[in-house]
Amino acid sequence: MGLGLAKPGRNRPIGRVIDRFLASRAARTAVLTGAALGLAGCAGAPRPTADHTPRVLCVVAHPDDETGFAGTLYKIATHLGGACDILVITNGEAGYKYSTLAEVVYGRRLTDPDTGRSELPAIRQAEMREAARMLRVRDVVFLSELDHRYTQDPGEVLGEGAKVWDLARVRAAIAQQLDHGDYDFVFVHLPVPTTHGHHKAASILALQAVAAMPRERRPVALGSFGMTKDGDPPTHPYLLDGYPITRSRDDVRCWTFDRTQKFGFENKLDYRIVTSWAVAAHKSQGTYQNLMGRGELEAFRMFAIDAVDAIPRTDALFRRLAEPQFEALRYDAAGRLLR
Ligand SMILES: [Zn+2]
Numbered sequence: 314m315g316l317g318l319a320k321p322g323r324n325r326p327i328g329r330v331i332d333r334f335l336a337s338r339a340a341r342t343a344v345l346t347g348a349a350l351g352l353a354g355c356a357g358a359p360r361p362t363a364d365h366t367p368r369v370l371c372v373v374a375h376p377d378d379e380t381g382f383a384g385t386l387y388k389i390a391t392h393l394g395g396a397c398d399i400l401v402i403t404n405g406e407a408g409y410k411y412s413t414l415a416e417v418v419y420g421r422r423l424t425d426p427d428t429g430r431s432e433l434p435a436i437r438q439a440e441m442r443e444a445a446r447m448l449r450v451r452d453v454v455f456l457s458e459l460d461h462r463y464t465q466d467p468g469e470v471l472g473e474g475a476k477v478w479d480l481a482r483v484r485a486a487i488a489q490q491l492d493h494g495d496y497d498f499v500f501v502h503l504p505v506p507t508t509h510g511h512h513k514a515a516s517i518l519a520l521q522a523v524a525a526m527p528r529e530r531r532p533v534a535l536g537s538f539g540m541t542k543d544g545d546p547p548t549h550p551y552l553l554d555g556y557p558i559t560r561s562r563d564d565v566r567c568w569t570f571d572r573t574q575k576f577g578f579e580n581k582l583d584y585r586i587v588t589s590w591a592v593a594a595h596k597s598q599g600t601y602q603n604l605m606g607r608g609e610l611e612a613f614r615m616f617a618i619d620a621v622d623a624i625p626r627t628d629a630l631f632r633r634l635a636e637p638q639f640e641a642l643r644y645d646a647a648g649r650l651l652r
Pocket residue numbers: 374375377378509512
């Protein structure tokens with residue numbers, strides 16, 4: 314299937330729209346515009362529930378956060394012909410402490426705080442672009458807000474008087490992206506207590522932006538978390554204390570994408586491989602690679618923000634993501650492909 318192709322007649326040049334929006338903020342913002350493919354408009358039109366090419370926006374805090382749902386993105390793009398975009402709020406420069414192995418790769422003393430904070434934004438953006446290329450992501454939008462430090466408290470960036478991020482600008486950028494992207498789904502991290510406060514904040518800001526849209530134009534908001542097949546999901550329904558916008562629907566549990574779906578010659582391949590490609594792109598982050606190959610399921614909770622046909626739309630997406638993607642390969646004794 315083709316990549317990122319919206320249906321004919323439904324296209325609008327989002328790349329140009331984003332460029333125009335960001336032009337006045339060029340000093341702090343960089344945009345990767347992929348194939349400059351169009352997206353659908355039609356405000357107020359009923360949404361299809363199945364069998365069209367899905368459009369997905371991921372809102373995350375750092376380059377590498379997309380790896381939590383890498384298999385899902387890859388298969389949406391390559392099996393369903395969908396369009397996946399990622400909006401990244403910071404450049405992840407606070408990760409300098411984990412850059413030891415990347416110092417040889419980049420020829421910089423990245424673990425030095427001053428060097429790391431000045432050099433990592435460009436490096437991590439380049440790594441993010443490479444991961445996006447592996448996952449066939451269409452566009453990456455970088456907002457280049459400050460990655461100030463590790464914290465589990467989203468209040469450090471969202472609280473009253475917080476000045477770490479330019480919140481008005483971030484909110485406007487997310488709203489603009491949602492408005493012009495006409496997305497079917499928004500993926501964020503489920504803001505579980507143990508996750509980074511920036512992850513929680515990115516999710517909260519995205520959910521607030523979705524909730525502010527007219528109901529008939531809202532994408533379905535899904536919160537991702539990793540799981541093993543015998544693991545326990547987070548509490549159900551989910552709610553992060555102090556942030557009612559994070560409440561998940563109580564009438565559905567979760568949808569899962571199985572990274573271990575087998576395919577290829579002798580069924581030796583699965584989607585953990587493309588996830589590992591994306592993880593490997595983020596070379597300046599030396600600890601995440603320790604998790605390579607772990608996590609069999611990419612799981613998603615649905616937030617309680619109402620959207621048209623939210624459950625059938627999501628059912629249709631994950632039903633299609635469970636389809637076999639690749640035809641079985643067979644070879645004769647001489648190694649020739651049998652048709
Ligand atoms: Zn992160």
